[in-house]
Amino acid sequence: MTDHDILPPAGRPGPNVPLARPADRAPERGHQPARAGYGSPFPHGGNGSGGAAERSVPSMNGTDGTGVTDRLTALVERVRRDPGAVGWLFPAVSRRVGRGPGPSGDPEGVLGPTFQDGARAAVVAALRDTVGPERFAEEVEALYRFGDAEEKRAVLRSLPLLGRGGDADRLAAGLIADALRGNDPRLIAAALGTPAAAALDDHAWRHGVLKCLFSDVPLAAVHGLAERADAELGRMAAGYAAEREAAGREVPADARRLIALSPHPADSPGTDDGTGAGPSAPPTTGQEA
Amino acid sequence: MRIFDPHVHMTSRTTDDYRRMYEAGVRALVEPAFWLGQPRTNPGSFHDYFDGLVGWERFRASRYGIRHHCAIALNPKEANDPRCTEVLRTLPRYLAKDGVVAVGEVGFDALTAEEEKAFRHQLALAAEHGLPVLVHTPHRDKAAGTRRTLELVAESGLPPERVLVDHLNETTVDLVDGSGCTLGFSIYPDTKMDPVRMVRILQERGLERVVVNSAADWGHSDPLSTAHTGEQMLRAGFTEDDVDRVLWRNPVEFFARSGRLLLEEAVPDTGGAFAGNSVLRGRHAEPDPPATEPRED
Numbered sequence: 001m002t003d004h005d006i007l008p009p010a011g012r013p014g015p016n017v018p019l020a021r022p023a024d025r026a027p028e029r030g031h032q033p034a035r036a037g038y039g040s041p042f043p044h045g046g047n048g049s050g051g052a053a054e055r056s057v058p059s060m061n062g063t064d065g066t067g068v069t070d071r072l073t074a075l076v077e078r079v080r081r082d083p084g085a086v087g088w089l090f091p092a093v094s095r096r097v098g099r100g101p102g103p104s105g106d107p108e109g110v111l112g113p114t115f116q117d118g119a120r121a122a123v124v125a126a127l128r129d130t131v132g133p134e135r136f137a138e139e140v141e142a143l144y145r146f147g148d149a150e151e152k153r154a155v156l157r158s159l160p161l162l163g164r165g166g167d168a169d170r171l172a173a174g175l176i177a178d179a180l181r182g183n184d185p186r187l188i189a190a191a192l193g194t195p196a197a198a199a200l201d202d203h204a205w206r207h208g209v210l211k212c213l214f215s216d217v218p219l220a221a222v223h224g225l226a227e228r229a230d231a232e233l234g235r236m237a238a239g240y241a242a243e244r245e246a247a248g249r250e251v252p253a254d255a256r257r258l259i260a261l262s263p264h265p266a267d268s269p270g271t272d273d274g275t276g277a278g279p280s281a282p283p284t285t286g287q288e289a
Numbered sequence: 290m291r292i293f294d295p296h297v298h299m300t301s302r303t304t305d306d307y308r309r310m311y312e313a314g315v316r317a318l319v320e321p322a323f324w325l326g327q328p329r330t331n332p333g334s335f336h337d338y339f340d341g342l343v344g345w346e347r348f349r350a351s352r353y354g355i356r357h358h359c360a361i362a363l364n365p366k367e368a369n370d371p372r373c374t375e376v377l378r379t380l381p382r383y384l385a386k387d388g389v390v391a392v393g394e395v396g397f398d399a400l401t402a403e404e405e406k407a408f409r410h411q412l413a414l415a416a417e418h419g420l421p422v423l424v425h426t427p428h429r430d431k432a433a434g435t436r437r438t439l440e441l442v443a444e445s446g447l448p449p450e451r452v453l454v455d456h457l458n459e460t461t462v463d464l465v466d467g468s469g470c471t472l473g474f475s476i477y478p479d480t481k482m483d484p485v486r487m488v489r490i491l492q493e494r495g496l497e498r499v500v501v502n503s504a505a506d507w508g509h510s511d512p513l514s515t516a517h518t519g520e521q522m523l524r525a526g527f528t529e530d531d532v533d534r535v536l537w538r539n540p541v542e543f544f545a546r547s548g549r550l551l552l553e554e555a556v557p558d559t560g561g562a563f564a565g566n567s568v569l570r571g572r573h574a575e576p577d578p579p580a581t582e583p584r585e586d
């Protein structure tokens with residue numbers, strides 16, 4: 001996956017994106033009382049190392065007249081100049097740049113990155129280009145650790161920016177596992193909806209996929225499902241279906257698809273390609289598992 | 290009746306409460322960070338709690354049709370424990386988040402020097418982040434604690450309309466009224482206000498700058514006490530529009546000063562003279578919070 005896949009398409013915020021905050025508005029001035037002396041809020045104060053990176057962000061090309069691109073450009077430049085500020089700039093991305101569905105059309109970000117996920121990925125990319133690899137990894141971990149659900153989802157969607165290999169894989173697998181321990185469908189979907197989920201071992205990945213059936217996450221959200229589904233996953237899905245039937249409950253279509261998708265010892269795999277049988281509705285009122 | 294409960298600790302409540310609150314008209318709320326009943330012993334314990342306020346609790350509320358916002362702070366009681374005060378260093382990460390509409394609850398519990406230091410520090414954070422402040426007034430020595438609170442607010446330079454002084458009663462209402470701060474009343478069995486006394490205060494003082502909350506938590510409390518107060522207002526001759534003002538427009542107006550309310554698709558407008566929407570458009574410019582280097586803009 002290239003950066004381009006996870007960064008917002010140029011000038012495509014969609015008509016629903018509220019322009020949260022005009023970038024040219026003056027910040028509030030006036031009262032700046034002295035702090036009582038608890039020290040700097042962030043471990044990495046501004047180090048003035050920004051501004052060196054020349055690498056352009058794909059989504060920055062061109063303007064669309066809405067100002068969204070300009071605001072994102074300004075934000076990315078700000079992070080390049082002052083990477084230590086990312087801890088409070090990252091949470092504020094939606095207010096500063098905008099929010100709305102991404103190319104998937106899903107405003108909850110279950111079926112694909114939202115517009116603000118893409119904008120946050122641009123911030124993460126700027127950070128990567130500005131600080132050393134060790135500090136980049138630390139900061140990505142902190143952005144996730146201190147993120148709300150929107151921010152955590154954006155970090156998960158940005159994981160391919162870490163690259164591959166030992167340390168990157170360990171960090172990605174750790175964050176994905178954390179998301180899969182929770183019950184928020186947006187995070188479960190983002191955890192499995194990224195190529196970075198390749199870092200997850202098979203056991204954890206299968207449990208994540210099965211958890212989708214319990215969490216209102218359509219399997220269409222899972223990246224590379226057809227390629228990775230194996231007989232063990234099919235066995236687990238069949239067990240789930242049997243349990244539902246025994247209880248007199250309906251077996252969801254996604255469960256049947258999972259069974260069909262996994263290679264059976266007895267017959268050939270089903271014809272479903274696992275990319276989703278039509279538009280699945282984003283989760284609405286599913287209950288606690 | 291549409292209700293915005295500006296102070297309720299949903300972390301301590303059940304999904305049945307969410308259902309009953311929705312049925313009673315609650316469509317939005319603010320959950321301020323507070324004490325959990327069991328003292329915390331380290332900053333990580335606060336971080337997990339804050340994560341719940343901006344994460345799981347917001348999600349849980351949304352499943353019951355209620356917009357969940359929160360206020361983030363180190364509470365007065367735990368400001369006295371040196372093992373906990375380190376959390377003040379990470380507050381800015383949380384204060385930058387969407388849906389975080391105030392710094393709170395801050396204020397006094399036992400009126401100690403440590404409490405005052407944390408209170409001052411967090412008033413300064415509110416100024417830096419352009420956020421309103423939700424102030425808890427103490428159970429013990431309430432009038433003295435409220436007086437000292439108003440002195441610190443005045444010293445902070447924060448505009449009084451951005452400060453909500455909460456848990457008021459008959460003995461503290463005049464004191465706070467004179468300061469220009471927003472007046473909060475908790476309708477909470479046994480220890481705070483009840484609907485009948487609340488209506489008496491509204492009759493005597495008027496509706497302006499008054500918000501009413503349930504402050505429901507893990508104690509003997511009632512998340513529907515806002516609705517009960519609305520009903521009591523109607524019985525006493527107030528109009529539907531008066532009720533809407535106290536239970537919806539006043540708290541929306543107060544927290545809209547954060548520019549962070551998440552009400553866009555929420556809530557039917559009851560058609561009163563005042564549309565909730567117009568408040569949302571009145572967002573103030575968002576400041577660049579704690580600069581890690583001199584600001585360039």
Ligand SMILES: [Zn+2]
Pocket residue numbers: 296298321323394504
């Ligand atoms: Zn409280």
